[in-house]
Structure formats: structure tokens, C-alpha cells
Amino acid sequence: MSGDWAAVSAGLIPLALVVALSPISILPALLLVLYSTRPRAAGLAFAAGWVTGLTVLTVLFLNVPRLLGGSAETSSVWQLRLRLVGGAVLIVTGVWLWLRRKKAVRSSNWLDAIGRWSPVRTTTIGVAFGVLNPKIIVACAAAGLAIDAATLGPAAQVAAVGCFVAVAGSGTLLPVLAHAVAAKRFDRPLERLRAWIQRRQAEISAVALVVIGAVLLLTGTFGR
Template sequence: MGAAIGQILGFAVGVAISPVPIIALILMLFSKKATANSLAFLGGWLIGLTAASIIVLALGLEGSNGDAASGGWVKVLIGAAFLALAVKQWKGRPAEGTEPEMPAWMASIDEFTAVRALGMGALLSGVNPKNLGLTIAAAVAIGQFGLDTGEEAVVVSVYVLLASITLIVPVVGYLAAREKMTPALDAMKVWLMANNATVMAVLFAVLGAKVLGDGITILA
């Protein structure tokens, strides 16, 4: 089980470094329904990530029953897709000095209900292409260790917790010490909005190379 946890650490960090959900969460913390919406968003994120992990494990994409090749091909496809997305993000980054445009849904966060915040959290964790791809890769890695159900549950829990740490810390910190956290969160929001495309391009490139390499190793 320890080896499986070691394998999923990189994927969890990749999910945790998600500028858009972090920006959305910070905007919720600054909204008039900060407590209800931020907790709902975090809950939706945890539910989406957990559900995606369980579904992929249930589908058996890891190539169980001795067929490791299918898991290898899944990783090759995910890695190649990530590298393509890295190029797309790099080419689409805003010109220096240009203020990035905020998506319409993000601009309306102040009007979100708790239910909508919950749904948005689930979508950004379980359906977002980057996070879904990383969760599939993590589930493939977990499945190849032949763990029993209880051990898989522990590893998935560790994955979800680590992948959510960049959302858990701001929520807990802001609700516990609002005045102290506000300047730091505001600065983080501004930086992430300005550098989102660059961060994502670098992240996709690094993760794509790793996942593609893992897949090639399995197939070799």
C-alpha cells in the first residue's frame, strides 16, 4: 500500500495545482455567502474527486487480470493529451501587460447559491479534463498494485486529501482568521489570474512527460 501511495503523490499534486478552482474559491470567500458557498464548493470538489476515482477503479482501466498493457496505453494517451494541452495553453497565454478576462460563471460567483457552488466544485474536480486525466492515471497506478478494497479505499482517501489541500487550507484559514488571511488570499488571486495560462502550460508539460513516460515503461 505504501508503494501505491508513493505512485499517486505526483498526480495528487498535479490536481492540487489548479489555478481556476483556487481563484473560484477565493472569490467565494470574498462573497456575501462566504461560509456556506465555500464549504459547499469544497464539499462538491471532494465528492467529484472521490466519485471519479471510484468509477475509474470500478471500470478496471488499470488492466487487471495480468493485462497491464491496457493501463499502459491509457497512460500514453493521457500523457500525449497533456503535452498537446501544454502547447495550447502556452500559445493562448495573454500578452504581457494584458489583463486576463474572467469567465462569465466566475464573474457571477457572488450570486451563487450553495447548491450551485456544490455542483461547480464537483465539475471542476471530477469532470475538468486535467483533473479527470490525473485521476484516471492515479487510479490506473493504484489498480496495478493488486490491493484489496480496504487498502484501495485508504490510498484513494490519501489521494483526495492531498489533491484538495490547496482548497482545504484557504477555507479553514479564512474561516478561522479572516482578517489575517484576506490580504494573502487577495494577492494569490491576482497572481493566479495573471499567470494561469503559464502555470497550466508548465504543469501540463511536466505531467504529460511523466504520465507518457510511465505508460511507455509499462508497455516496454
Template sequence: MAAIIGHILPLALGVALSSVPIVVMVLILLSPRGRWSSLTYLIGAVIGLLGLTTLFSAIATLLPPAPPEAKSPLIGTIEMLIGVGLLVLAAIRWRRGRRHEHNPAAGTPKWMSKVSSLGPIPSLGLGFILMLRPKNLLFTLAAGVAIGATGATFAEAVVGIAVFVVLGISTIAAPIIFAVADPARMRRPLEGTREWIERNSSTVTTVVLLVLGTVVVGSGLAHY
């Protein structure tokens, strides 16, 4: 169990620090229908992340179990491919950030400007869809392999999935809960958070992808 938690903690951190779901959460909270729309957005994100993690964990149980000495070239190869994918995404994100620095007029994507007008049902769908972004898919796939391909019992798998989902969703769940409880007090911090993320999201995302990609590649190498 400890080995599973150790593998999924950095991956859950990668999901939690994904800038787009956080910015969308802030925009929804600042919208006229923010209270109900933010709650359905959170529900959609939980359903998406939980469903993906459960699916990948179940598929990973079909892989041959690692031998007692914890050497498994197949699992190692899968982890290395996921890690390389994260490193490629880091390079893409860095290049996009550089282009944005040279062309600030590019601004926020057009679809994000429409977020503040979303109602509860569209917000639920958006929360679900944002969990299907390529970066999240790689993080969740790596977590599924860590949970399902290690011979964990059903109870251990349930705990591992729960820990991954709770931590991965924490950065949008906590602000939503506090904002719903006291919207007036949270408005100013939310506006400051939105501005900070819009200025620094490229750097934060690149560093997170680079670090976690390296960690996952290293974990894969350890299986050889």
C-alpha cells in the same frame, strides 16, 4: 502500497495545482456569503473527486493484472494515452496564454464574474462540476489505473484513493478552513493570491501539465 502512492503523488499534485478551482475558491471566500458557500463548494469538490477516483479505480480492476515482472502493454498503452492527453492540454493552455498576452482585454471568463453571487447550493454544484474538467479527468483516470490495475487489496485501494483525494483537494481545503476560522486575517492574503494566480495561472498550468504528462508517458513506457 508504496508503488501506488508513488504513482499517485504527482497526479494528486496536478489536481491540487489546478488554477481554476483555486481562483473560484478565492472568489467565493471573498463574497458576502463566503463562509457557508465556501464550505459547500469544498464538499462538492470532495464528492466529485472522490466519486471519480473510486469509479475509475473500480473500472481499472477489470483490466488484466500486470504480470509479476511488472510488464503490461495494456496498462502501458492506457498510461501513455493519458500522458499524451496531458501534453496536448499543455500545448492548448500555452497557446491560450499566448493569446491572452496579446489580448489582455479578454480578461476573466464571464461565468467567473458571477461566482461571488453564488449561494451555498450552487457553490456545491460548482465544486462538483469543476472536478469534471478534462485535465482533472485525465489526472483522476491515471490515478484510478495506478490504484485499481495493480492488484491492490481493498484496504490498499481505500488508502490510495484517500491519499489522492486529500492531497488533490488540499489547496482549496486549507484556505477555506483558515478563512472560516479567521475571515478578517485571511482576506488580504486571499486577494493577493487571486491577483497572483490571474497573472501566472497560464504558466503554472502549462508547466504542471507538461511535467506530469511526461511522467505518465514514461510510466507507460516502463510497462513494455
């Protein structure tokens, strides 16, 4: 992988999209800014927790090879393997979700109750959603290992992590920031988006998983 951080960051985009396109990234943010009793505080709190969780996971896996005494070559091998295995798992999961899409539950109790969360609890939940979701863990692990394998300098590593987290967190950040900046202008479109995603979350997840899984397989195969 090129030592140029911009080239490395471009390789991180497919991994970031795994996170950004997931309904688990978008739906909570939309529900908070639309239905919470304190929408701006709740939305910003969730976004802060979400971005913090993504950053912690990515930095953790960035440093795992070093903590275990591994080399950049070892990191490269592991991140390629993770892309291959993770890509295959995402595709299989996506196909399974697509086949079960008509049986999928369109809403759940935690989604209905999200508007009653306090900002403190919302921040904690935002972190938990990131660090406890297997799909998010795989994406952040592959990103962290890829950055480490590129043997970048400290400043370039920070830039690459920042690029990954910014794209990965965009599914949560964009609706929250849109509401915070101009709630009256964006709330109606956000409500339509929320309703559509909630109706089609199984299909959206399935398509996103298959597409991103295929990209991971391709980059893992030709990155060797």
C-alpha cells in the same frame, strides 16, 4: 506496481498534482472565500462538492475493470497506456496554452458571478467542475486504474484513494480552510494569490500541464 499502498500512493502524487495545480481547482475557492456574501458556507460547500466529485471519479475508474470482467494485469496495461497518452495530451495542451498565453482571457463571467452562488448551487458546481473537466477525468482515471492494478486489499485501496483525493483536492481545500480558521490573517495573502493566479492562469496552467505531462510519460514508460 508494489502491493504496498504507500508506494502506490507515492506513484499517485503526479496525477494528484494535475488536479491540485490547476487554476480551475484554486480560483473558484479563492473567489468564494473572498467575495461571496457567505464566504465560509460557500467555500466549504464548493470544497465538499469538489472532493466528492474527485472521489466518485476515482472510485468509478477503480471499479471499471472489475465491472467489465478485466484482470489486474488488464488494469495495469490500461493505466500505463493512459499515462502515456494522457501525458502526451497534457504536454501538447500545455505548449498550446503557453503559445496563446498573451491572448488568454484573464477573467470570465462565471468567475465574476461566483460570489452570488448559493451554497447548494456551489456544491453542485464543485461536483460538476470535477466530473466534467477532461484533465481531471484523465487524472482520476489513471489513479483509479493504478490502484486497481496494484491488487491492494480493501483497506489499502481506501487509503490510496484517500491519499490521492487529499492531494488532488488540496488546491481547493487549503484556501477554504485557511479562511475558515483565520479569515483576518489569511484574507490579504489569499487576495494577492487570487490576483496573481487570475493574471497568470494561462502560464500557470501551461507550465503545470507540461511538467505533469512529462512526469506521466516517464512513469508510464518506466512502469512497464
